[in-house]
Amino acid sequence: MISARPHVCNHSHTHAPTPPVVSQVQCSEEELGQYRDLVDRAVEARTHAYTPNSHSMVGSSVLAQDGKVYSSGNFELTPYADHGEQLALAFALADGQKPKDLKACAVFVAKEGASVEEARTKQSSMTSCGNCRQAIFEINPEMHEILLASDGYNVEVYRAGDMLPKAYHRDRPEVPNLAPPSSDHPDPLVAQALIARSRSFVPRTNEPVGAAVETVDGKIYTGIRVETSSFSTQAERVAMANAMMHGEHQIKRMVIVGGSSAEGEIPKRLSWDALQAVAQQSPQAEVLLPDGHGGFVSNPIAQVPGYLLTHS
Numbered sequence: 001m002i003s004a005r006p007h008v009c010n011h012s013h014t015h016a017p018t019p020p021v022v023s024q025v026q027c028s029e030e031e032l033g034q035y036r037d038l039v040d041r042a043v044e045a046r047t048h049a050y051t052p053n054s055h056s057m058v059g060s061s062v063l064a065q066d067g068k069v070y071s072s073g074n075f076e077l078t079p080y081a082d083h084g085e086q087l088a089l090a091f092a093l094a095d096g097q098k099p100k101d102l103k104a105c106a107v108f109v110a111k112e113g114a115s116v117e118e119a120r121t122k123q124s125s126m127t128s129c130g131n132c133r134q135a136i137f138e139i140n141p142e143m144h145e146i147l148l149a150s151d152g153y154n155v156e157v158y159r160a161g162d163m164l165p166k167a168y169h170r171d172r173p174e175v176p177n178l179a180p181p182s183s184d185h186p187d188p189l190v191a192q193a194l195i196a197r198s199r200s201f202v203p204r205t206n207e208p209v210g211a212a213v214e215t216v217d218g219k220i221y222t223g224i225r226v227e228t229s230s231f232s233t234q235a236e237r238v239a240m241a242n243a244m245m246h247g248e249h250q251i252k253r254m255v256i257v258g259g260s261s262a263e264g265e266i267p268k269r270l271s272w273d274a275l276q277a278v279a280q281q282s283p284q285a286e287v288l289l290p291d292g293h294g295g296f297v298s299n300p301i302a303q304v305p306g307y308l309l310t311h312s
């Protein structure tokens with residue numbers, strides 16, 4: 001006799017899956033006001049987005065415990081687009097913020113040319129993608145994710161760790177950041193890239209990378225490698241997006257520095273794709289790379305030797 005499979009349910013109804021409910025975080029009125037302002041900053045950041053491919057413009061703002069706000073649009077500078085949230089997080093870390101000191105992240109999404117007021121109440125797309133959610137989670141699962149409520153004005157507050165039930169997570173030994181340089185390099189662009197390198201977030205490879213771009217006006221913007229989710233944010237692209245967030249896209253010089261020695265090394269896995277973010281905007285830019293003896297060699301961006309881009 002074939003025995004029946006044990007029946008584990010006493011009900012006769014059909015089993016429709018129950019969507020998981022994520023509880024909102026209860027916040028004080030003061031905090032909610034701060035978070036509504038954070039959304040406004042994301043709305044403003046969206047106007048700087050660079051979206052020639054998708055035409056979907058995103059703004060994101062990250063609030064740190066000390067009250068500083070870091071904002072970015074999404075930047076489609078290479079086939080690998082950087083999302084607003086990932087860039088805003090990278091700007092905060094590049095400025096010296098510690099992951100545990102990042103408090104909240106807001107996002108605002110609207111198509112190119114869309115009415116911002118109408119977009120505020122369009123809920124279906126007003127949220128972070130899964131990749132960014134994973135990035136926020138890996139940097140600090142206690143961060144608050146701020147989403148607009150359906151009235152387009154109030155906010156809903158969620159804990160990042162609650163937004164990814166059964167989140168992918170790998171225990172990795174903590175990678176301490178490099179010590180900042182003991183003295184400033186005489187070239188301020190190199191000095192800034194070395195400082196940026198010491199702020200990289202590289203739990204996967206333990207290979208810090210910092211970059212700095214100098215505009216034709218002599219302003220310097222930095223970027224760092226941030227390794228989260230399935231897609232790491234490259235220092236060069238972060239530095240370029242940082243400049244473009246400030247309305248600058250004419251780059252005169254760029255420095256990229258990896259390794260952990262004081263004088264720096266050419267980063268492993270430096271790829272043409274990373275340089276393309278700058279080359280697209282400024283094909284005349286010069287790229288300074290460490291020579292391995294404490295100096296830097298300058299190459300026109302279009303002529304960075306191929307062997308440098310593929311070495312080990």
Ligand SMILES: [Zn+2]
Pocket residue numbers: 083084085128129130131132133
């Ligand atoms: Zn995203």
